């Protein structure tokens with residue numbers, strides 16, 4: 098049995114997990130299974146499950162459970178594991194600050210303000226949406242402009258009606274899902290405008306959320322004006338040229354009361370920055386090694402706070418690894434003290450690979466194999482994903498289509514990397530097929 | 533008279549553009565790269581189905597609405613009838629995941645079930 102009062106008074110734990118979304122839950126379960134007794138999850142919301150609580154659509158867990166679950170159902174499977182493993186958690190409790198010697202200050206409805214120290218910390222804070230401020234659309238700031246995720250929470254959890262006539266800017270998955278959701282609730286979604294010449298959303302969502310309901314997707318289009326002072330009265334959309342500048346004369350104004358913005362997600366990294374951890378300018382998350390450890394020893398990161406994922410299955414997989422590694426760090430099995438810089442090799446990228454996670458590996462202590470995830474910069478056809486050690490090719494895989502919206506991965510085998518030095522280098526690249 | 537439909541296969545990132553031709557009882561699929569595209573194209577024109585998800589208000593629960601879904605896929609043409617039925621539903625806490633909220637929703641033969649637990653407060 099969990100002693101609730103003892104948890105509220107704790108001032109030290111083995112593994113502390115910040116965030117009770119799918120990443121935090123999978124990390125906690127894995128750390129427990131790897132033998133850590135003393136774990137605590139801190140979640141600022143009133144329930145576990147993170148963003149999954151508002152993702153009521155189906156399509157989660159195809160890889161992990163071989164069935165199509167809704168977000169809450171996927172979360173429930175992990176929450177019941179947490180209960181079965183008797184892992185303690187604090188709800189309505191937020192981590193305010195964090196230090197490099199692994200002390201966190203929390204504020205909670207039942208704890209008040211307290212400081213807890215930990216042997217290892219797992220960052221699992223998820224991400225948030227780019228807001229309108231980050232997008233700089235001209236016009237007033239009337240009511241009726243929401244990020245798609247905020248609209249999703251208001252509708253699905255709080256039960257509000259958002260609007261009757263809707264324009265959506267951005268074809269990210271949340272926007273596509275909301276186009277269908279609002280249509281089913283009786284709203285008219287007039288159009289989805291996407292700045293880029295391709296959609297950032299999954300094909301499946303374009304077909305089942307837009308095509309099914311005859312909602313037009315306009316690629317290479319953007320919002321140039323929002324009409325209305327108090328409440329949105331209309332939105333003007335224009336086509337953009339190759340340099341993404343609106344083309345004069347292509348403006349069309351839609352009479353609507355709501356504008357949803359679905360323009361991408363940013364990892365929620367205030368705490369990571371407070372740690373002065375080394376960050377990746379590309380992912381917006383921490384830069385990590387093969388253990389998913391930041392450059393602050395004993396601080397790990399996983400899920401959307403590390404890099405934005407589109408499939409929760411990969412979040413769970415990655416987070417479980419972070420949990421196991423944190424357990425190994427705490428028990429001293431590996432990770433501690435072995436940060437000999439000579440052995441650290443940064444993974445470089447080329448030919449359209451934007452980033453990799455992990456960003457670097459410690460060859461001598463890496464596991465037998467390490468999965469390296471990455472995204473590409475554009476839509477590519479008939480490319481080969483290749484991994485090079487110096488000039489030597491370690492693996493090649495042909496692909497038919499690669500898209501920025503779909504995460505890719507390669508596996509690195511330790512046996513191929515023994516003796517690798519930074520000077521020799523390790524590269525993940527895209528190559529054109531040469532006949 | 534034959535009818536053709538342009539579809540996008542959703543079974544993998546390649547997203548093949550399918551052309552499906554319906555000529556009386558014969559359906560032919562072109563543009564697919566693999567057999568999954570053929571099966572998808574055939575089903576989409578003969579018997580398209582979808583899972584429908586929504587939320588239903590809960591009285592006396594720790595949250596205001598319970599997410600619900602059709603227990604299996606229903607004919608695509610019945611989506612809005614299912615939604616009309618969903619809009620009439622209202623439940624009392626506690627609710628357990630998998631509880632039937634509406635049985636045989638809109639005459640589809642499929643139940644509408646709860647997708648999470650809601651505790652009574």
Ligand SMILES: Cc1cc2nc3c(=O)[nH]c(=O)nc-3n(C[C@H](O)[C@H](O)[C@H](O)COP(=O)(O)OP(=O)(O)OC[C@H]3O[C@@H](n4cnc5c(N)ncnc54)[C@H](O)[C@@H]3O)c2cc1C
Pocket residue numbers: 115116117118119120121139140141142146147148149152154155156157158190191192193221222223224246249270271274365368399400401402405406407408409410412
């Ligand atoms: C709208 C949307 C639709 C999606 N659709 C699909 C889909 O159809 N299929 C699929 O497989 N995947 C989908 N995904 C992707 C997948 O759900 C996410 O990648 C996954 O939920 C990320 O998990 P996470 O634990 O990293 O983050 P989150 O779920 O965001 O969890 C982070 C948690 O950390 C907490 N937190 C943050 N900061 C603090 C702090 N300082 N103190 C305490 N707690 C804190 C937050 O409250 C939150 O609960 C979707 C994602 C979104 C956003």
Ligand code: SF4
Pocket residue numbers: 541542543544545546547548564565566567568569570
């Ligand atoms: S037809 Fe085959 S290859 Fe083409 S999108 Fe469908 S599953 Fe992929």
